[in-house]
Amino acid sequence: MYIIIVGCGRLGSNLAKQLSDEGHDVCIIDRDSNKLSVLGTGFNGLRLKGIEFDNDKLMEAGINQADALLAVSSDDNINITVSLIAEKIYHVPNVISRVSEPGKEYIYDKLGIKTLKTINIGIANLKRMLNLNKVNVIHSIDEDFEIVDVLVGKEIKATVDNIEKNCSCIISFIVCGEDKLIPQKNQIVHSGDRIICTMQKKNMDALINMVGKGTIL
Known part of the structure; x- marks a missing residue:
């Protein structure tokens, strides 16, 4: 850009x-x-x-x-x-x-x-x-919560469980290329994946810092 x-x-x-x-x-x-x-x-x-x-x-x-x-x-x-x-x-x-x-x-x-x-x-x-962090707000539930689509911009070697606990979010599914997967707690998220999750707006920066930094794809 x-x-x-x-x-x-x-x-x-x-x-x-x-x-x-x-x-x-x-x-x-x-x-x-x-x-x-x-x-x-x-x-x-x-x-x-x-x-x-x-x-x-x-x-x-x-x-x-x-x-x-x-x-x-x-x-x-x-x-x-x-x-x-x-x-x-x-x-x-x-x-x-x-x-x-x-x-x-x-x-x-x-x-x-x-x-x-x-x-x-x-x-x-x-x-x-x-939108440099490749975050797309799918739906704003209310003033505090929203459903977002986030591009994983770096190889973080973290599991779904790690991300949910560190960012206080609930991951609904993961998009890997053309595949949409229901996530397992021990599933590792990779660079280029997209995660669809529900979270509080105040925790957005934590999610971006964990998965969105590094090389922007």
Whole structure:
């Protein structure tokens, strides 16, 4: 997945490094070269210095080929402007913007921009919104419980029983290629399998951390 990140503050820089380390193609834009330097020599993505909503800079970033754009600067005006350009002009499939000042949240809502509220800002939440962890919510039972379809992204060498106990979930069945299997407690789950389970939303990160990290398939 090719992802453009606007804003190289604490959230943007950490997100850029993590997504790049996981194998995604990442470009990050910020007008402050000092912030971009924080990424260090280990960052394998593209870093661009310039006005974040400048059309030439966005074209240099490859916005017309981007799968997603994350506007996570601390300036709501920048985030709103870039998000609208990405959505309305370049039709980027997935655009998510950070709401820096809660009082401006209504502007995002009125413009129909998908947002991550300041109180919920975090890399795990952003990745979930982008579906980078390959989680598909099949059905929301209520405010607390949902049925999910999760792709196992690494060879974890764990049994069904291990996953259920560690993640407080109930696995209904496992999809192995074209086969759908009713799981046995001692059955080992492998990379590439999909597990269908019922769980509390609050335990989703535990499940993703256990089965979804590593190589994204």
